[in-house]
Amino acid sequence: MNRYRDKRSDDAIVPREVSGGAVLRRLGWGNRVDGWLDSHRNNGRDSLARLWAEPVQSMTTILVIAIAIALPAALWVAVSNLQQLSGSWQNSARVSVFIDKDIAPKLTQQLIDKVRLMPQIETVDYISPEAALNEFQQASGFGEVLALLDVNPLPGVLVLSPTPELVSDIAGMTVLLDELGTLVGVADAQLDMQWLQRLQQILEMGRRMAVLLGFTLALGVLLVIGNTIRLAIESRRDEILVVKLVGGTNGFVRRPFLYTGLWYGLFGGMIAWVGVVLGGIWIDHKVVSLAVLYQSSFSLIGIGGEGLLVLAILGAALGLLGATLAVGRHIARIEP
Amino acid sequence: MIRFDGVGKRYEEGFEALSGIDLAMAAGEMAFLTGHSGAGKSTLLKLIMLMERPSRGQLLINGKNLNRLHRSQIPYYRRRIGVVFQHHQLLFDRTVFDNVALALQVSGHQPQEIGRRVRASLDKVGLLDKEKLNPLQLSGGEQQRVGIARAVVHKPKILLADEPTGNLDPDLSSAIMQLFRDFSDVGVTVLIATHDIDLVERMNERVLHLKNGRLSADEA
Numbered sequence: 001m002n003r004y005r006d007k008r009s010d011d012a013i014v015p016r017e018v019s020g021g022a023v024l025r026r027l028g029w030g031n032r033v034d035g036w037l038d039s040h041r042n043n044g045r046d047s048l049a050r051l052w053a054e055p056v057q058s059m060t061t062i063l064v065i066a067i068a069i070a071l072p073a074a075l076w077v078a079v080s081n082l083q084q085l086s087g088s089w090q091n092s093a094r095v096s097v098f099i100d101k102d103i104a105p106k107l108t109q110q111l112i113d114k115v116r117l118m119p120q121i122e123t124v125d126y127i128s129p130e131a132a133l134n135e136f137q138q139a140s141g142f143g144e145v146l147a148l149l150d151v152n153p154l155p156g157v158l159v160l161s162p163t164p165e166l167v168s169d170i171a172g173m174t175v176l177l178d179e180l181g182t183l184v185g186v187a188d189a190q191l192d193m194q195w196l197q198r199l200q201q202i203l204e205m206g207r208r209m210a211v212l213l214g215f216t217l218a219l220g221v222l223l224v225i226g227n228t229i230r231l232a233i234e235s236r237r238d239e240i241l242v243v244k245l246v247g248g249t250n251g252f253v254r255r256p257f258l259y260t261g262l263w264y265g266l267f268g269g270m271i272a273w274v275g276v277v278l279g280g281i282w283i284d285h286k287v288v289s290l291a292v293l294y295q296s297s298f299s300l301i302g303i304g305g306e307g308l309l310v311l312a313i314l315g316a317a318l319g320l321l322g323a324t325l326a327v328g329r330h331i332a333r334i335e336p
Numbered sequence: 337m338i339r340f341d342g343v344g345k346r347y348e349e350g351f352e353a354l355s356g357i358d359l360a361m362a363a364g365e366m367a368f369l370t371g372h373s374g375a376g377k378s379t380l381l382k383l384i385m386l387m388e389r390p391s392r393g394q395l396l397i398n399g400k401n402l403n404r405l406h407r408s409q410i411p412y413y414r415r416r417i418g419v420v421f422q423h424h425q426l427l428f429d430r431t432v433f434d435n436v437a438l439a440l441q442v443s444g445h446q447p448q449e450i451g452r453r454v455r456a457s458l459d460k461v462g463l464l465d466k467e468k469l470n471p472l473q474l475s476g477g478e479q480q481r482v483g484i485a486r487a488v489v490h491k492p493k494i495l496l497a498d499e500p501t502g503n504l505d506p507d508l509s510s511a512i513m514q515l516f517r518d519f520s521d522v523g524v525t526v527l528i529a530t531h532d533i534d535l536v537e538r539m540n541e542r543v544l545h546l547k548n549g550r551l552s553a554d555e556a
Binding site for chain 1 (some may be wrong): 385387412415425439442444446449486
């Protein structure tokens with residue numbers, strides 16, 4: 001009773017405008033910010049509790065989102081691994097220059113010197129016809145047959161390793177091959193790894209497909225979250241009406257639903273990460289044993305810790321966006 | 337505090353709910369709004385709550401013309417009004433305390449402040465010991481009192497009630513009316529729509545009688 005009487009004397013000067021101004025003045029900014037933060041904390045906690053309250057339904061939505069995020073993420077990781085693998089092969093890309101068999105040894109030396117001076121070339125190894133024959137005899141098992149030949153049929157070979165920048169530059173490589181072909185004493189110049197460049201192109205295409213798939217599925221995530229939020233809004237219609245009647249702003253009404261969307265997206269992103277990690281571990285087992293067969297120490301690069309951060313942020317952003325789109329459409333329609 | 341100048345309300349379907357309403361209520365005044373169902377009682381309250389906009393005339397609350405109030409200002413305006421519904425509009429997914437606290441949470445009060453004021457309000461309606469219960473566990477009269485606690489917890493200037501005693505027995509109705517009178521005594525303008533004529537006569541307050549959307553009697 002007294003409380004109300006006090007109130008009346010406070011308000012002897014009745015605020016003329018019936019607006020937010022009066023409310024602001026009464027509460028003070030510090031309190032207002034505290035109240036606002038508190039409202040966010042409550043909403044965040046409350047919407048989380050609501051997800052727990054209906055675990056099956058929430059989990060279904062979260063899993064759909066997780067799958068939609070995991071697919072492009074896994075494709076991206078796969079392409080990155082192949083790219084990395086092809087990159088390590090690329091370092092071993094070599095150009096073989098076959099030397100005309102009929103030129104004098106002196107010219108051969110001049111050719112070696114000339115090639116060594118070319119800026120695109122890092123190292124030059126000369127394999128003489130004799131050395132080539134030796135190697136071939138030992139490696140092929142045709143030693144005795146080869147011994148029957150009067151003349152060594154193998155040409156001398158220059159094995160060049162181009163600079164790393166050049167390897168991925170197809171046009172530059174073609175120019176180099178043409179240039180080498182015109183040199184005196186060169187019979188033929190061949191790049192061993194043209195298929196690798198084609199692989200590079202295919203992988204680049206794969207990367208773009210991952211991005212495209214990502215966009216398409218992101219759209220799907222937006223729709224799934226939008227629809228889930230729409231249903232949540234419908235089921236809390238009474239509450240929205242009451243909140244609007246006691247003076248809740250649209251922002252206040254919207255907030256719990258935005259948090260719901262945020263949680264869906266965040267958990268979806270995190271579970272997607274777990275899925276990609278588990279899939280990676282499962283495949284890595286096979287990859288390692290395969291790599292051992294190829295005497296390679298290659299092993300998969302996983303999605304990593306940053307991957308978790310990226311997928312979680314991505315998921316949360318999608319969730320928030322989907323929820324924003326949904327509440328914008330549906331909450332304005334619910335008026336007391 | 338409340339002033340209607342030639343206010344009329346015609347719904348889109350063409351139904352004339354209110355016409356030519358002129359009326360004024362001073363701060364701290366208490367009045368009953370009577371009339372048959374369909375006479376326009378609810379519409380008149382809805383106009384004050386800005387749940388509906390008048391089709392004609394002007395409605396001034398505390399000197400402010402509601403016709404000039406922008407949509408985005410409505411929530412802030414409603415925070416200065418308390419409203420009690422016939423179907424108390426309580427939320428059954430939360431406690432009595434949280435139902436009442438909602439009216440303060442919307443304007444961003446601090447938790448300690450909310451706790452203090454909610455308990456003061458529940459104390460006022462005699463339900464302090466029920467704050468942790470779900471409204472479903474309360475009787476009809478108690479639920480109605482929770483609705484009143486929610487309507488007054490933010491210390492509104494104006495208190496509106498639409499059939500607040502609709503389904504209560506006479507003793508409970510009198511107790512609730514006494515509550516409204518207490519608020520009026522401390523300066524709250526109270527307007528109660530009801531068709532409980534006996535109760536109105538016993539209270540001996542101003543009576544506004546609506547008939548077919550027109551104010552047919554205004555007796556002090």
